[in-house]
Amino acid sequence: MGTSGRSQPSFVNLGLTLIVLLCWFLLLIGADSQKTHPAEVNALRAIKKSLIDPYQNLGNWNRGDPCTSCWTGIYCSNTTMDDGYLHVKEMALLNMNLSGSLSAELVHLSYLEIMDFMWNNISGTIPKEIGNVTSLTFLLLNGNNLTGSLPDEIGYLGNLDRLQIDENQISGSIPKSFANLNNAKHFHMNNNSLSGQIPPELSRLPLLVHLLLDNNNLSGHLPPELSKMPNLTILQLDNNNFEGSTIPPSYGNISCLSKLSLRNCSLQGPIPNWSNMPNIGYIDLSLNKLSGTIPTDVLSENMTTIDLSNNNLNGTIPASFSRLPLLQKLDFQNNKLSNISGSLVLPSNVTVSLQGNPICSKGNLIQFCGSYEEDFSSMLNQTSSNACLPQSCPPPFEYAPASHPVRCFCAAPLLVGYRLKSPGFTNFRPYIDKFEHYVSSALDLHIYQFEIDSVAWQKGPRLRMYLKIFPAYVNNSINKFNRSEVLRIHDMFRRWKIHGNAVFGPFELLNFTLLEPYKDEIPSSSPSGITKGALAGIIIGTAAGSVTLAAVVFLLFVRSHTRRHRAYSRRRPSSRVSIRIDGVKGFTYGEMSVATNNFNSSSFVGQGGYGKVYKGILADGTVVAIKRAQEGSLQGEKEFLTEIELLSRVHHRNLVSLIGYCDEEGEQVPQ
Known part of the structure; x- marks a missing residue:
């Protein structure tokens, strides 16, 4: 067509193309627009750069x-x-096989509340800059290969609730600045190489519940000031070297204390009076150099474990131990005890070890002079799988515990690696039911949904176990947790929402394993309260609104322009220079109209996908077929002229030859 006729489709096509590009651009902008503070984005990239990520768990940190x-x-x-x-607000990088080091750029995460790098292989030192992230409540670095000393700057973290640096290789002394952490409840600094004396200043901590410093190189004397801590529940200092120090008598007055463990600490002197410890349930003073007699004072009725083995104690074993209703273990091995005050009558489930004492020479106590080690092999719950056909429950689904109300209920469990860091017992058997009720109640689950799969004592002593959590039975079609339940249960474990217990002590999450049905239930992360769907809705809504507005404005412009353009184009001849091909003539629109009687229906002979075909008679009497393109089939200028040039070259006895064309008045007419 001529310039006036063909500009309209080209203009429309260009406009539609611009709308598509605008839509795509807005979607890209919506998807990738920066919502996180730039300083924090840069900090995260620096953190990733300082880490080694062999399994590409942080692979999407580049997008x-x-x-x-x-x-x-x-x-x-x-x-x-x-x-x-x-x-x-949170970095949750638990158990991701990360190595490398911690970047000082962490300081720029100024709103961070939880920093979780537990159970990786990260080395190097703890950056002192962490002390400037004053919003931190949980600093969780345990289970790595960190070295160097503890920065004094950690003492600036006034909101810190939980400090876990255990199971690293951290050395040096405990900073006195830690006494400024007035909101701290948990100091887990065991299994390192910390040295020097325990700062007496820690006694100023008003909320501290757990002080775990076992398996270090601490020395000096035990600060008597620690007895001033009003909420101290567990004091665990095993395997340090307080050579020449005695147990301060004031420790017998720590009213909230439920566990006192000073095993293998090179302590000497007498055992203090323990009658003013109403909540005490576990005392381990073994492998020291304690002397004198065993206190005859009445112990708390919560007492489960008394281990005074491998000391230099002498005299008489008090018969008052027989009146402790929860007692599990009395271990007095390898002392110099020579007598029992009265009759030591104990239930059969209480283990008593007296070997290595003169008292064992008396034949009537032979039953108390052996050793004991707990056996877990036959005490755990068993599933109902033995009573059901194994092939009817294909992996990863399995039969729920035997306590489940429906026989042979096949479901997909959640698998949880769980460890009690300082349990208040040495025999788990009597506590299995209590533990199952304790955890299932905390998780708001039925007791039949909970199963202990395996249990093992580890160095500490710590109790490692693997738990299976099954979905509740609703009907035969419900055999796995929905997404919200998976997220809720996972959050309960990783945020320590299972509250502490005097008997079970603090716990730690080792892993949270998702089998195939749950692989995608826990997202990599998401802004708290903003789901991926909501974000997508916001992005798409914004883009759609922008595109719609642009389209309306554009179409109104096109409509107005089209009216003006058609009126103008009909009044002026084509300004384009048509192509010139030998044997092909250019005709005007007027000549075509005359030849077909103004494209009268009586001249119509057929129709194709491109347009209608008319019979025409030219001024010289030549009968021709005239093909008139429909408005929706109009081509671009280059495409139409290219078609004319190609058709001029086609010659066949069964095909009519091209003799000319018309390309004006908004028409494309080969003939």
Whole structure:
């Protein structure tokens, strides 16, 4: 067609193309727009650069925005702050096989509340810059290969609730600045190489519940000031070297204490009075150099374990131990005890070890002069699988515990690696039912949904176990947890929402294993309160609104322009220089109209996909077939002229030859 006729489709096509590009651009902008504070984005990238990630668990940290693109392990605020940005609230990088070191750029995560690098292989030192992240409540670095000393700057973390650096190789002394952590409840610093004396200043901590410093190189004397801690429940200092120190008498007055463990600490002198410890349930003073007699004072009725073995104690064993209703273990091996006051009558489930004492020479106590080691092999719950056909429950589904109300209920469990870090017992058997009720109640689950799969004592002593948690029975079609339940249960474990217990002590999450039905139930991360669907809705809604507005404006413009353009184009001849081909003539629109009687229906002979075909008679009497394109089939200028040139070259006895064309007045007419 001519310039006036063909500009309209080209203009429309160009406009539609622009709309498509605009839509795509807006979607890209919506998906990748930066919502997280730039300083935090840069900090996360620096953190990733300092880590070695062999399994590419942090592979998506190179794409998009941390908060809106769901970077692995990154959890953000649910709304933008006053500065207009989302902020990183949590780094949950538990058990991801990461190595490398911790970057000092952590300091720029100024809204971070939980820093979790547990159970990786990270080495190097703890950056002192962490002390400037004053929003931190959980600092979880246990189970790595960290070295160097503890930065004094950690004492600046006034909101810190839980400090876990256990199972590393950290050396040096405990900073006195830790006495400033007035909100701290948990100090887990065991299994390192800490040295020097325990700072007496720690006694100023008003909320501290657990002080675990066992398996270090601490020395000096035991600070008597620790007895001033009003909420101290567990004091565990095993396997240190307090050579020449005695147990301060004031330790017998720690009213909230449920566990006192000073095993293998090179302590000497007498055992203090323990009658003023109403909640005590576990005392381990073994492998020391304690002397004198065993106190005859009445112990708490909560007492389960008394281990005074391998000391220099002499005299008489008090018969008052027979009146302890929860007692599990009395271990007095390898002392110099020579008598029992009265009759030591104990239930059969209480283990008593007296070997290595002069008292064992008396034949009537032979039953108390052996050793004992707990056997877990026959005491755990068994599933009902033996009574059901194994082939009817294909992996990863398995039969629920025998206590389940429906026989042979086949379901997919959640698998949890769980460890009691300082249990208040040495024999788990009497506590199995209590433990199952304790955890299932905390998780708001039925007792039949809970199963202890395996149990083993580890160095500490710590009790490692693997748990299976099954979905509740609703009907035969429900055999796995839904997404919200998986997220809720996972959150209960990883955020320590299972509250502490005097008997079971603090726990730690070792792993949370998702079998095939749950592989995608826990997202890498998501802004707290903003789901991926909500984010997608916001992005798409914004883009769609922008595109719709642009389209309406554009179409109104096209409509107005089209009316003006058609009126103008009909009034002027084509300004384009047509192609010139030998034997092919250019005709005007007027000549075509005359030849077909103004494209009268009586001249119509057929129709194709491109347009209608008319019979025409030219001025010289030549009968021709005239093909008139429909408005929706109009081509671009280059395409139409190319077609004319190609048709001029086609010659066959069964085909009519091209003799000319018309390309004006908005028409494309070969003939």
